[in-house]
Amino acid sequence: MIALKIVLITQGVSRVVQPLLNSKHDLVGVIESATRDAIKRKEPNYLYKIARQLYSLVKKQEKTLKSLSDDKKIPYRYMLSSSDEGLEQWLKSLQPDLIVVFSMSQLLKENIFTIPRLGTVNMHAAMLPDYRGPNPDVWQYINLEMNPGVTIHYIDKGEDTGDILNQERVNIPLGTKSSDRLNKLIGKVGVRNLLKTIDELAGNIANPIKQPQQSPTKRARKINPEEHKKIIDWQNWETSHIWHVLRGTELWLNALEQPKGFYKGQRWSVGNYKILDEQTKPLETIYKNGKNYAVATKDGYIELNLNFSIKKLLLAVIK
DSSP: OOOOEEEEEESSSOTTHHHHHHSSSEEEEEEEEOOHHHHHOOSOOHHHHHHHHHHHHHTTTSOOHHHHHHHTTOOEEEESOTTOTTHHHHHHHHOOSEEEEESOSSOOOHHHHTSSTTOEEEEESSOTTTTOSSOHHHHHHHTTOSSOEEEEEEOOSSSSOSOEEEEEEOOOOTTOOHHHHHIIIIIIIIHHHHHHHHHHHHTTOOOOBOOOSSOSSOOOOOOOGGGGGGSSOTTTSOHHHHHHHHHHTTTTOOSSOOOOGGGTTOOOEEEEEEEOSSOOSOTTOEEEETTEEEEEETTEEEEEEOOOOHHHHHHHHHO
16 A cells, blocks of 8 residues: 555644644644634734734644644645735645545635545535534534534535545443544544545545535534534533533533623633522522522533633633
8 A cells, every 4th residue: 555645624623633743644644723713813902912922922832733743844834814925826836636524614615625646535514414514513512413423525515425435433421521622533533434434545446425405414514603502402401411511511512601891712611510409590690609600400400510711711802
């Protein structure tokens, strides 16, 4: 089996970077896809610039995708759009056999994903054709999807509609936090299937399977800010269901009123839950509960903790 020349498109030092670096294949280029916030952001103001500099100092010990690429002497490019001027020529100059995509904020255009002789593959954190779209994680939490999966598929003109190369399900226990879920779903199952797919493509033994035209689930879209507080059905959901969603999405979903004032930018850390014989607090109320806090459900409460972090404070300003 020959070693493939691979270009990776991802955001930050994602869970696929090191496994690809450690593989038998050659990473000949890295493209960092801008986040949706970065694409939408207007000209930064003075406060933003100061906060960005302070945040850089806080993060100075952390490796960025660019610094890692520089250390490994791998050509690096930052991409706001697949229409970026010079991107097509830059990619062609690297002569990749394959482009690997994981975690990007936009769809690739055909003139980009058709450059490699073996095409472009994407790792999607769901069992396609279920949960097509940019944000499958939150919808799988909401729908109590306890046996999600990962799909490696070709990129085509559609959104997560390309032929499937490999996929696998895995059990995620109730209440698993996002980072632990992704470590298992992506870091173990996903990476294993991605490397298997690359080897199969290199050995010319891949067996792509065509997807059905329609998905059985609604598009896994990004939740708009005004929808965050409407996601949870406090009247009808069991406490365990609410707890599962709050714990899993505590880093990004504002289903709860987040701390304000001095604690602006801090986020609730979701602890355990307890069922009560009788609920005396109004639903969704956040109240002091001993040394910490809690939010009331129809038949109990969910523990909330607050740990101050300078990093989170700065992130609140620069986002």
